Amino acid sequence: MWMRGLMLLALVCLTACHRGMDPVTFHDDGYPPKLGDWHVVEARDGTLQLNNGVVPYELNTPLFTDYAHKLRTIWMPKGVSAKYNPTETFDFPVGTIISKTFFYPLPKGEARNATDVARTYDTSRDFAGQGLNLNNVHLVETRLLVRRKEGWVAIPYVWNADQTEAILARTGDVQALTLVSDNGQRENFNYVVPDQSQCVSCHAHDWTTRALQPIGPKARHLNRDYHYPDGDENELTYLTQVGYLTGAPAPTDAPRNANWMDQKAPLDARARAYLDINCGHCHNPKGAANTTGLTLDINTPEDRHIGFCKPPTAAGQGTGDHMFDIVPGHPDDSILPYRLSSTEPGTMMPEIGRSTVHQEGVALIKAWIAAQPGDCVVLH
Structure with missing residues (x-):
């Protein structure tokens, strides 16, 4: 007492x-x-x-x-x-x-x-x-x-x-x-x-x-x-x-997210924490982006739900003509960093809350995608 x-x-x-x-x-x-x-x-x-x-x-x-x-x-x-x-x-x-x-x-x-x-x-x-x-x-x-x-x-x-x-x-x-x-x-x-x-x-x-x-x-x-x-x-x-x-x-x-700037923390933990706070409040099963099939909160398993080799639900400006949300090993072919790197309405993500590109954040997500193993197979 x-x-x-x-x-x-x-x-x-x-x-x-x-x-x-x-x-x-x-x-x-x-x-x-x-x-x-x-x-x-x-x-x-x-x-x-x-x-x-x-x-x-x-x-x-x-x-x-x-x-x-x-x-x-x-x-x-x-x-x-x-x-x-x-x-x-x-x-x-x-x-x-x-x-x-x-x-x-x-x-x-x-x-x-x-x-x-x-x-x-x-x-x-x-x-x-x-x-x-x-x-x-x-x-x-x-x-x-x-x-x-x-x-x-x-x-x-x-x-x-x-x-x-x-x-x-x-x-x-x-x-x-x-x-x-x-x-x-x-x-x-x-x-x-x-x-x-x-x-x-x-x-x-x-x-x-x-x-x-x-x-x-x-x-x-x-x-x-x-x-x-x-x-x-x-x-x-x-x-x-x-x-x-x-x-x-x-x-x-208690659970604990990583500090995205902590170079001593694992790259995966830093990237997942960044996506959780910046994207997870919309990209979750109940959120505003629940119809996209892309869930980015920290509790999402690292499989197709978090975007690996997942085709977008809609084509057009927001995809930059990329075929998958995340292409393991290839950040420049992935929709996720493309949208994070944009300030154009209809393309940028998040849709509100910023007018500039978070250069260090984009670099983190690109490094994380580049470190992912595997490949995406396109079926015709």
Whole structure:
């Protein structure tokens, strides 16, 4: 009990900068016009601060969104917890608020345009304590998933030019930005904030009911360490100790996806984790892409279901005139990397959520396909 008490105290003290912030406010209906109306995260004193009880988390392998960095958080009202599930999204109680703030580090150096953002995996300059250092980052949007009595509701907010508040954007938004690499290479692109109705295309776990579900809060994605104010701790363990999760086993007994960037992890594990988070929420037996016969979540066996020598369900632009989803040993003959490499509507996959090509992700999937044995036989 004493350990639980210490963890609850740590949760209360999760950030030292939230003094003066009103308590988190759960709105059980409607669409508040400002992100600040929820008091989950707020821009204060040069920092995007987390309120009391707002717990940050990361994923082993995150979804790609135009090289944006993301600050993810969970908040729950007192006295309730999520129920652990080994394979699916945890069963979160009514009142839960999950936030995801999309942002970019600013390019290093003084000479830059107002729309320049860094294309980097370096997160060392992002954080100030458990918040974001607004001197070093550019905030774009914060999306809320709110668990109301009738189910999950997605509510998007876009940050203003002054970076002081995020405003409700139910119809979405488009921002012209320029990715700047460390070597000075520049890429202009349109960052697209999906409108509220588009959220269902990724977050509908069951395409029959089209009820929204969170994607990231699953055991295999959260089974990793996070650097909390009181030290490093496994996220499943921490959520359990602060009372936000019940029924979780020891981390060694829970599933765990690989980090797609971990060169020490097996290539197969890295590629499957990448496909799971970027494609598996649609390409599964109940998802939006269930009619394609291509299932890409981590639980799919590596046979024809994951695309080996599987002909596409429809020909045309999306296939690039390739005959199979995956041709073992031949990534350039495979539909999967062809679609991941495209930004053309009707060809690109995923269909929404990006305007740029994830070059490193495509390289990973090509390397994985190139390493696969076997061949595809064409029957005439």
